[in-house]
Amino acid sequence: MFGAIADDFTGATDLAGLLARSGQPVSLRIGVPEGGDAAPFEVIALKIRTEPVAEAVSQALAAVDWFQARGVTRFFWKYCSTFDSTAEGNIGPVAEAIMHRLGVRQTIYCPAFPENGRAIFMGNLFVGQQPLAESPMKDHPLTPMRDSNLMRLLRPQVTGDVALVDRLTVAKGSYAVRAALDATDARHVIVDAVADDDLHVIAAACRDDVLMTGGSAVAMPLPGLYRAAGLVDVAGGDVWTMPEGPALVLSGSCSAMTQRQVAAYAADNPSYQLDPLALDRDGVQPVLDWLAGQGGTPLVYATASPEKVRTAQVELGRERAGRIVEDTLAAIAVSQRNLGVRRFVVAGGESSGAVTQGLGVRRLDVGPEIAPGVPWCAADSGGVRVALALKSGNFGAEDFFARALA
Numbered sequence: 001m002f003g004a005i006a007d008d009f010t011g012a013t014d015l016a017g018l019l020a021r022s023g024q025p026v027s028l029r030i031g032v033p034e035g036g037d038a039a040p041f042e043v044i045a046l047k048i049r050t051e052p053v054a055e056a057v058s059q060a061l062a063a064v065d066w067f068q069a070r071g072v073t074r075f076f077w078k079y080c081s082t083f084d085s086t087a088e089g090n091i092g093p094v095a096e097a098i099m100h101r102l103g104v105r106q107t108i109y110c111p112a113f114p115e116n117g118r119a120i121f122m123g124n125l126f127v128g129q130q131p132l133a134e135s136p137m138k139d140h141p142l143t144p145m146r147d148s149n150l151m152r153l154l155r156p157q158v159t160g161d162v163a164l165v166d167r168l169t170v171a172k173g174s175y176a177v178r179a180a181l182d183a184t185d186a187r188h189v190i191v192d193a194v195a196d197d198d199l200h201v202i203a204a205a206c207r208d209d210v211l212m213t214g215g216s217a218v219a220m221p222l223p224g225l226y227r228a229a230g231l232v233d234v235a236g237g238d239v240w241t242m243p244e245g246p247a248l249v250l251s252g253s254c255s256a257m258t259q260r261q262v263a264a265y266a267a268d269n270p271s272y273q274l275d276p277l278a279l280d281r282d283g284v285q286p287v288l289d290w291l292a293g294q295g296g297t298p299l300v301y302a303t304a305s306p307e308k309v310r311t312a313q314v315e316l317g318r319e320r321a322g323r324i325v326e327d328t329l330a331a332i333a334v335s336q337r338n339l340g341v342r343r344f345v346v347a348g349g350e351s352s353g354a355v356t357q358g359l360g361v362r363r364l365d366v367g368p369e370i371a372p373g374v375p376w377c378a379a380d381s382g383g384v385r386v387a388l389a390l391k392s393g394n395f396g397a398e399d400f401f402a403r404a405l406a
């Protein structure tokens with residue numbers, strides 16, 4: 001049985017969607033469940049990317065305990081393919097705490113997601129053709145990434161040594177990767193990957209590891225490898241159905257791709273831009289009044305340029321500005337669900353977390369993929385069935401919102 005812990009909600013749906021590509025039914029939990037059974041492939045979504053380290057560690061360990069009590073034997077710590085973390089963590093501290101809890105000597109770090117343009121070469125992370133620190137991630141509202149070197153990013157976050165298994169070793173195949181991992185005393189090993197084939201090599205090398213860490217893509221080969229090893233039964237699950245009803249698009253992501261998606265959708269559809277300063281002053285009612293007068297599928301977005309985000313942050317503080325936007329998106333989702341909206345497309349990891357929590361969703365059934373790493377999910381919310389497409393900031397093409405709705 002496979003248990004994954006994701007540091008944000010879109011990261012969890014991303015991972016669940018890629019695991020489900022194997023045909024294996026995947027269950028996704030929002031927060032650590034209070035009991036119940038674990039499915040053979042279970043993902044627990046936490047919202048701990050930017051929490052204080054102690055809080056992030058404590059929630060991750062609670063998830064590990066829940067899995068362990070249900071006989072899970074393979075663990076996965078999932079973070080963003082752009083290694084989003086603050087200077088304090090939380091990728092390293094959570095990995096180290098899980099290693100300690102499971103008695104694991106060493107683990108790998110592989111955030112690569114080639115299908116979405118995330119590649120690691122000589123320990124440096126690229127977004128498309130740009131080094132991470134030159135990509136739009138340098139201006140992220142919560143986790144600005146100002147270094148592209150994963151070893152330099154991870155080192156201050158952990159107490160053990162950090163090493164690299166580079167692309168030249170990965171090119172030699174899974175036995176070479178296994179041998180390189182076994183040969184190093186380092187407890188934390190970054191592994192290069194530039195293409196899907198590399199991920200298969202790495203996953204095969206780590207098939208017997210109790211703990212792996214990375215982005216979603218390196219986990220994609222695992223269901224097949226576990227099935228081949230006789231660890232899980234061959235797939236077969238319920239048919240996924242889309243809840244019917246009106247839809248709404250909500251965006252709290254300021255990532256470069258979301259900016260383009262918002263602009264593309266707003267060109268043909270009713271749209272309303274949230275301003276944190278106005279929200280702080282006037283609350284959520286003005287946007288609810290606006291929504292009441294709309295037909296079609298409206299878009300409500302806080303998405304703004306880096307300059308506008310900085311202005312709001314200077315005025316309100318980074319955390320407060322983010323919180324106001326997130327609380328607003330959650331409040332809108334709840335009010336619109338109560339008015340009959342049944343399908344929500346949400347852009348932004350933290351934003352999706354806020355909306356999902358607001359809607360009181362505890363478990364998601366993973367459905368068809370809209371774009372790499374973004375599946376539709378179905379869930380119970382306030383006594384009705386709703387569909388959620390939770391999109392990480394930089395995922396999807398420019399027409400993502402229209403595509404998801406179609």
Ligand code: ADP
Nearest residue numbers: 141253255302304312322325348349350351393
């Ligand atoms: P992504 O997936 O692109 O990283 P997130 O939703 O995870 O998106 O993060 C974006 C953060 O920026 C959220 O906390 C959101 O509330 C905040 N935010 C969104 N719009 C604004 C804005 N106009 N000013 C300040 N902060 C904002």
